[in-house]
Amino acid sequence: MAVPAAYAPEYDRAFFGHPRGLSTLFFTEMWERFSYYGMRALLILFMTAPVAAGGLGFDTGLAGAVYGLYTSMVYMTSLPGGWIADRLIGQRRAVLYGGIIIACGHFSMAFPSLATFYLGLTLIVIGTGLLKGNVGVIVGRLYGPNDHRRDAGFSIFYMGINLGAFIAPLVCGYLGQRVNWHAGFAAAGVGMVFGLVQYVLGGKYLGDAGLRPAPAESPSASAQLRRRVRVWGGAAVLIIVILALGMYSGTVPITAGQIADAAGYFLLLITIGFFAWLFFGGDWTPAERKRLYAIGVLFLASAIFWSEFEQAGSTLNLFGDRATRLSIVGWSFPSSYYQSLQPLFIITFAPLFAWLWMRLGPREPSSPAKFGLGLVFVGSGFAILVIAAGLAANGVRVSPMWLVATYLLHTFGELSLSPVGMSAVTKLAPMRVTGLMMGLWYLGISVGNFIGGRLASLYGSMPLSTLFGIIAAVGIGAGLLMFALTPPIKRLMGDVN
Numbered sequence: 001m002a003v004p005a006a007y008a009p010e011y012d013r014a015f016f017g018h019p020r021g022l023s024t025l026f027f028t029e030m031w032e033r034f035s036y037y038g039m040r041a042l043l044i045l046f047m048t049a050p051v052a053a054g055g056l057g058f059d060t061g062l063a064g065a066v067y068g069l070y071t072s073m074v075y076m077t078s079l080p081g082g083w084i085a086d087r088l089i090g091q092r093r094a095v096l097y098g099g100i101i102i103a104c105g106h107f108s109m110a111f112p113s114l115a116t117f118y119l120g121l122t123l124i125v126i127g128t129g130l131l132k133g134n135v136g137v138i139v140g141r142l143y144g145p146n147d148h149r150r151d152a153g154f155s156i157f158y159m160g161i162n163l164g165a166f167i168a169p170l171v172c173g174y175l176g177q178r179v180n181w182h183a184g185f186a187a188a189g190v191g192m193v194f195g196l197v198q199y200v201l202g203g204k205y206l207g208d209a210g211l212r213p214a215p216a217e218s219p220s221a222s223a224q225l226r227r228r229v230r231v232w233g234g235a236a237v238l239i240i241v242i243l244a245l246g247m248y249s250g251t252v253p254i255t256a257g258q259i260a261d262a263a264g265y266f267l268l269l270i271t272i273g274f275f276a277w278l279f280f281g282g283d284w285t286p287a288e289r290k291r292l293y294a295i296g297v298l299f300l301a302s303a304i305f306w307s308e309f310e311q312a313g314s315t316l317n318l319f320g321d322r323a324t325r326l327s328i329v330g331w332s333f334p335s336s337y338y339q340s341l342q343p344l345f346i347i348t349f350a351p352l353f354a355w356l357w358m359r360l361g362p363r364e365p366s367s368p369a370k371f372g373l374g375l376v377f378v379g380s381g382f383a384i385l386v387i388a389a390g391l392a393a394n395g396v397r398v399s400p401m402w403l404v405a406t407y408l409l410h411t412f413g414e415l416s417l418s419p420v421g422m423s424a425v426t427k428l429a430p431m432r433v434t435g436l437m438m439g440l441w442y443l444g445i446s447v448g449n450f451i452g453g454r455l456a457s458l459y460g461s462m463p464l465s466t467l468f469g470i471i472a473a474v475g476i477g478a479g480l481l482m483f484a485l486t487p488p489i490k491r492l493m494g495d496v497n
Helices: 021-048 060-076 078-109 114-141 150-179 181-206 219-249 256-280 286-313 315-322 335-363 367-394 401-428 431-456 464-493
Strands: none
Touching: 021 060, 021 078, 021 114, 021 150, 021 181, 021 286, 021 315, 021 335, 060 078, 060 114, 060 256, 060 286, 060 431, 078 114, 078 181, 078 219, 078 431, 114 150, 150 181, 150 335, 256 286, 256 431, 286 315, 286 335, 286 367, 286 401, 286 431, 286 464, 315 335, 315 367, 315 401, 315 431, 315 464, 335 401, 367 401, 367 464, 401 431
16 A cells, blocks of 8 residues: 655655655656757757758757747746646646657657657647646655655755756767767657656555645536636647648748747746736735845846856857867767766766855855856856857867866856755745746746747857857846845845845
8 A cells, every 4th residue: 555655754765765756756857858858959950950961951040049939938838737737637647648748749850840840849848848847746745744855855856857968968969960860859759758657657656646636625616627728728729730730831821930939029928917916916015025026136137047058958059069079089979968068067066066055054145146156157158168269260170178168167057046046936935926936937947048049049140259258248247236236135035045
């Protein structure tokens, strides 16, 4: 008989001192990240590769727009994905269905046609929205309310994410660039299938964690909600199918670039509308309203950070492929291998940063100061590339160490900002809207990814040293501004550090 995981007993220490179910979720997330980062390592390279070489032949402007739209929507769909799990099917089924849809998306991209390419991206976005946030919720429910192992459990889970991200470019990147683009996409799908198989087989170790949605107010309310979802969901699917068929047949003259533009306006409207309600609506106390202002500043800093950090899969990927040497001491490798550097550095340095913050004790930087550090680090990474881009201007491939140094600084930036960001938002948010504020954090990442895609679309339209210099100046400038604003932001935060 399975023990209810929501009340995991202290003696359940079968996985490195943690509940056995953590291993199931560890490998589920590892394989999901394997599929995501394996495909991402190839995405912009495949879109910009000539048709004769098996690619799509997109110019960098269109490729960057599509890339930014895709990566931003991956995070945006985590909001409806969480709602569906909470209200309709529970986290367990949401993860299962999401994984199946993701695998179908990767296998769709294994077929060489533009229609299956766009279909695959759409399916991956939908599936990731169902899986990404909900698997983390199940991790939290493996522990009792006072279980001191919870934070360490999430740290182990985070290692699974980066292990998958590290392995993926080595496997999918090699197959995609050295064998066939579509073989790389198919390998990402196979990885997701591995994750699904072990998730189903290991489900018995999860007890009842995430097995059912939150109870409705009444059976009639639940039935009414399901009817509305069927009606509106069916209408949305029908509109998407009609639009897709129209675009495919040419009867609806809408391009991928126009869809990306529309998505940008949509993101802008959502962001403005959300903050307008947040700042001017709601029955907030004076202390809560001050904290919401602090959240607004952190949101902007987060969006700027992710717009630069997520250049890893776009401009930095192109720079590695076109302007960086692809050999070390006689060993040649695909350019997508550079995508394994960041997760490798995170696995290596995350324990060191955790030790450093504890070692500093009361001298540990505040949350706004850590945001400033993250921005300065990510901007400095691009400042280094200004020199490398100048050296590569005459067609000379530069040393791999330029990208290694950039990715190392970006990793330091992520370790300074990312872990503290979500924690700070949840601590600053009024208790009655904590879940909504978690959605705000993902919205910031989504906005950052979209802006990052637009920056990538400028690749080749101006000297690379100029593009990298602008990105560096924005990052470092925003970081210095955060340092200057740290005292007033801390006052807005009140007793939250």
